[in-house]
Amino acid sequence: MRHFELPGDDLARAKNFYKKLFGWKFEKVPKWDYWMIKTGGKDAIYGGLTKREKSRKAVVNYIDVDSVEKCSVKIEKTGGKILVPKMPVKGWGYYAIFKDTEDNILGIWEDDEGKA
Numbered sequence: 001m002r003h004f005e006l007p008g009d010d011l012a013r014a015k016n017f018y019k020k021l022f023g024w025k026f027e028k029v030p031k032w033d034y035w036m037i038k039t040g041g042k043d044a045i046y047g048g049l050t051k052r053e054k055s056r057k058a059v060v061n062y063i064d065v066d067s068v069e070k071c072s073v074k075i076e077k078t079g080g081k082i083l084v085p086k087m088p089v090k091g092w093g094y095y096a097i098f099k100d101t102e103d104n105i106l107g108i109w110e111d112d113e114g115k116a
Helices: 011-022 068-077
Strands: 002-006 025-030 036-040 046-051 063-064 081-089 091-101 105-112
Touching: 002 011, 011 025, 011 068, 025 046, 063 068, 068 081, 068 091, 068 105
Parallel strands: 002 046, 063 105
Antiparallel strands: 025 036, 036 046, 081 091, 091 105
16 A cells, blocks of 8 residues: 655645545544545555655655646646646656745656657
8 A cells, every 4th residue: 555644734734735636535634633544546645644844855766647737737726836837758758846835845757768
């Protein structure tokens, strides 16, 4: 099982961002300020959303998308910011790096083997 964890300062804002952007589902963990995340589909990745601890360092996770270009537009429309625009990785695909509404740095990835 794969799992990722995203910290946030405003968990309601973060949930809203990821619901709108990727359609992720969130389930509250009883008695904790923690939400389980299911990314969806048959290849779902499970993760968690928790309050940010000031000492925590960021890890860049990459999320598969059908189109880096289209997703980049959607990121900015939902309150995120593109930090590195679409870039080719020769023979593999394309990526972009963005900052979400909670100042987390993440990447998006579009497979395009042999064409980039």
